Amino acid sequence: MLTNYLKIAVRNLLRSKSFSAINIFGLSVGMTCCMLLLLYIRSELSYDKHQQHASNLYLMAQETTIGRGNKGAGSEKNSTASAPYAFALKSEFPEIEQVSRLWINLIDDKALLQVREGGKAVKSFFETKGYQVDSTFFELFSYQFAEGNPRTALVDRNSIVLSEEVAHKLFGNTSALNKLIRIGGTSGNSEEFKVTGVYRDESAHSHIDAKFFLPISAGWVGGFLREAKLDFCCNNMFITYLKLRPGTDPNQLQQKFPAFMEKYASGDLKNVGFDKKLFLVPVPDLHLYDQINTIVTPTNTTTYLYILASIALFTLLIACINFMNLSTARSAKRAAEVGVRKVMGAERGSLIGQFLGESIVLSFLALIIALVLVMLTLPVFNQLTNKALHVSELFDLRIVLAFLGLALLTGLLAGSYPAFYLSLFNPAQVLKGKFVNNLSAIALRRGLVVFQFVISVGLVLATFVIQEQMHFLRNKSLGFTQDQQIAVSLSSKEAHAVYTAYRNEILRNNQVVGAAGTQYYPGINNATDFLLYKPEQSALNGQSVKTNQVDYDYLQTMGFKLVTGRIFSRQFPGDTANRLVVNEATLRKFQIPVNKAVGHKLNFDWQGETHHYEIIGVLKDFHYENLHQTIEPFTFLLNRQPDFNYIIVHVNTANMENVLGFLEQKWKALRPDEPFSYTFLNEDFQKNYEAEARTSRIVSYFTAISILISCLGLFGLAAFAAQQRTKEIGVRKVLGASVTNIVLLLSRDFLALVVIAILIATPIGWWAMNKWLQNFAYKIDIPWWIFVVSGVLAITIAFITVSFQSIKAALVNPVKSLKTE
Structure with missing residues (x-):
């Protein structure tokens, strides 16, 4: 019986070549998208699962509240802690088998x-x-x-x-x-x-x-660990990992941490007004632990995985809907077959089995094609996602079983309604030629078309919003000059020593507008901060402020905007490391009026000694971090040694290649044994949005594919609709109807469905994309034109798809149409 069903399935596929081609192509493309995205999601979920001790490995993270004396002081979770925690925890708790610190x-x-x-x-x-x-x-x-x-x-x-x-x-x-x-x-x-x-x-x-x-005992940090006075409060720059003994309950261990903090850290924390809570994060969860932005590498968010999983599911659903629609639309051609089979004694169950079997055969054919497409497109997909997925991963037993299950599920899902629908035909009516598509089948087909285009229009909306947000991130004024800024690395002691000579040499080039040294620059991690407080207050009221040590001309070279006061200048010999240039956010944090900022004093306590600082200038707020973060207090200190990690070179030329050649030539003259290393500041800043850019690319490409599959199904339905109305079209043409009249007649019903889909997709898309935008501190307001363009685009694509078949039907000679009927 199974052999007979298989033969019938193959015959039906060969008899309806266009139907089979549309279904197999649509399903194979849908499966290809699903497989690629599943490989990507699997890769994201597999981080650190290979570790031998994965079930017992934990990161010791901390939640820090700064400024006990401040009302409503906020807290922050971070992955780094002070040096002494690791081995103090090991000595205190026998549940901890081993510890290790990592320093970036x-x-x-x-x-x-x-x-x-x-x-x-x-x-x-x-x-x-x-x-x-x-x-x-x-x-x-x-x-x-x-x-x-x-x-x-x-x-x-x-x-x-x-x-x-x-x-x-x-x-x-x-x-x-x-x-x-x-x-x-x-x-x-x-x-x-x-x-x-x-x-x-x-x-x-x-x-x-x-x-x-x-x-960790080597180099600068090794000397720091050996010589500095270490405490449990400051210098939070070590990532601490714990390996628990097998059988240890991490939750019970966490409950002991408050007592540990009271014993070891309470004195140090009290002196500076900090409050810390320790907690554990399983190492296999770190890659997707988005409560902390970076844990050695940037963390990802499960939101993006849900988005990609939804796209994979929706793309496959659209392909399955095509199959269901086309199968029910051409049900009249199978009606006589069903009637004869029922008269010959076929039961409903065997008919359902036959039609599901045909669907599954078609699905497995699509699976074979999809596997070939995955192999061919995987290199392009890797470039799109910045992954290194291999073809060999397709043959992992779990992946093979998953794909076989996917094909089986697709076949059952796509063939379910046609199977149950076709098996219900009344043999007496069918054999008398009285079969017509009932209203429920027509309504279902229309509902499925609407559902398809709700998904497609929603994806188009998401694509436009993501691209607009990315355009906003790339072009928003950051409060400084980011274009044509070259950051040259000074990554050795010898390079630090030639800084002054190198700066003087490159400033002789008339295409170099300015050059100045800095420890950090916008777009890369700024590791230094300190706790400042007003002289009339105590350190318990301190506020954490990011800081950077720079050369005299750095602020001018970067193009920061001065609000009041002045910036560092060689004309003021009194400018030392105790003079501050701050941003407006610093004044807001300390509630200092702008007109009273210059000359205002701030204190910093370090190892029992109070250091006094004076504000000499205020800069307009600028974005030192990416636009996920709000603008925080920031100060600049003058480094007169000089000892810098980078020299920022601002150039004014369209011929960047010549300038880079000049910079390298001067570098080689001073440091022949050390490679010339540079980067562009604006490119470094944009690297902070790699996850969003990657998502934007993926959504854009797969949106186009989902629209293609939707249009493929619409194309097939339009062909069947035109075929069923051949006689009507012929009569209308004889009575004087034009080609335009015929095209509008055949297109009207489909376009109405697309309009309904647009009305449903618009509020859903607006809500979903507003939720996504909440991940950014600075974001666009979704413009009205996005909804208009998305709707017009969907209608235009649908009209072009349907009108092709409509025009083809309208151009047929009416004599031939009526004679054929």
Whole structure:
């Protein structure tokens, strides 16, 4: 019987080639979209699941409230803590088996790696994503070592563990073990390190995207840990991981943290007016833990995964709706078959099985085509999503079973209504030729068309809103000049030493408007802040203020707008590190009127000593962080040493290539052993919106695909509608109807459905996109024209789709139409 059903299914597919082609193509495209998005979502959900101790690994995070004396003081969750917490927790709680800290070098974002022979660098390049960790790190996290022993790899202070990628760049195909590398930059202080391990890259599956690891005891941070007076309050710059003993309940452990804080940290926190609460976050949850923006790497939000999962589901639903619509629309052609089968004794159940079987056969044919399409489009999809998904992942047993289940579910879903609908035909009426489409079937088809276009119009609305928000983010005035600003890295002590000479050289070029040194610049992480308070108040009333140390000309080079007072100037020898230039948000935080700001004093307590600062100027508010964040208090201090991580070069030319060549030439003259490294400030700032840009690209492409599938179904329905009304069209033409009249007649019903879909989709789309915009502190108001354009676009596309068939039917010779009938 199954063989017979299969033969009938194949015959029906071959007999109705256009119907089969539309359905198979629509289903295969829908499945392809669904598969690609499922691979992406699976990748996002798989972070750190591969860790051997994943079920017992936790990040120790903290919620900090600053300023106990301030009414309504806000709290902030962050992933970093002070240095002493890790080993104090381990000694206090036997439930904690092992701990490790990780330090991200926030002062310079890249390190200079060199292989030297005979006193000269034979290999030299900058590498980002180098982290310093405790020697216990590889007891917590599972890395596959190609060379070396993970247990002992970081015991020595001058050891380094490389990824295979970096090892290959430095030493080619030869073994890297025990080779020496010189590392410049603040993290290494130009020390030599011996390679003690090489690991296979795990960044595609881990929130720690390291290219190399150094011991936390090395370099600047190692000296800080050995020599500084450490407390449980300040210098919150270490990410602390805990490995709990098997069977430990993390919730019960968390309940003991308040007593721990009272014992170890209460004194330090009280002195500066802080309040901290510790809590645990499972390491496998970190990548999607959006309550903290960055945990080594930027976190993602489950909102985007829900959006992509919805797009995958809706795209597949649209393809299934096409199948259902076309199957019920052509039911008259199967009516006689059903009637004969019922007369011959076929039961309803066997008929349902036959039609579902046909649907499943068609679905599995679409699955085979979809798998081929996925393989062909995966490289493009990887570029679209910035992923590194591999074709081999398609053949993972769980993925194979998921795709087979998807095909089966699609076949059952797409064929369910046609199967039950066709099996209900009355054989007596059908065989007498009295079969007509009933109202319920017509109403369902219309409802499904409306549903299709509700999804499509909603996706078009989402695309427009996302693109408008991205345009707003790219073009909003940030309060400084971001274009034609080049940030040149000074990533070694030797580079710091030649800063003044390099600045003087490049300023001789008439295309260089200005150049000045800085520790940080807008768009990258600013790691430094301090707790300021008014002299008439205590430190308990302190406010956390971001700060940056800059050269004299930095504020002018960046184009910040002065509200009152002045900026740093060489004409004022009294400008020292105790003079402040603040933004307006700082004044609001301290409730200082703008007209009384200049000369106002602020204090900062550090290790028992009070430091006094004076405001000399106020800048108009500017965005130092991305527009997800509100503008916070910010101050600038003058660094007269000078000792900077970057030099910002403002140029005024359309020929950027020539200027970059000039900057590199002058750099090589001063630092021949150190590569010239630069970036554009506006590009760095836009990197903060990579998640939104990626979502925008995905939504745009898949919206276009969903519209294509919807139009494909509409095209098929229009063809059947024109075929059913062949005689009517012929009569109307004989009576004088024009081609335009015929086209409007056949298009009117479909366009009415699209208009209904627009009316339904508009309020739903407005609500959904307003919810999405709440993720931004600065956002657009959704303009009215987006709804108009979306509606007009949907109607136009639908009209073009339907009118093609309508015009084709209207141009047929009426004599032929009537004769055929």
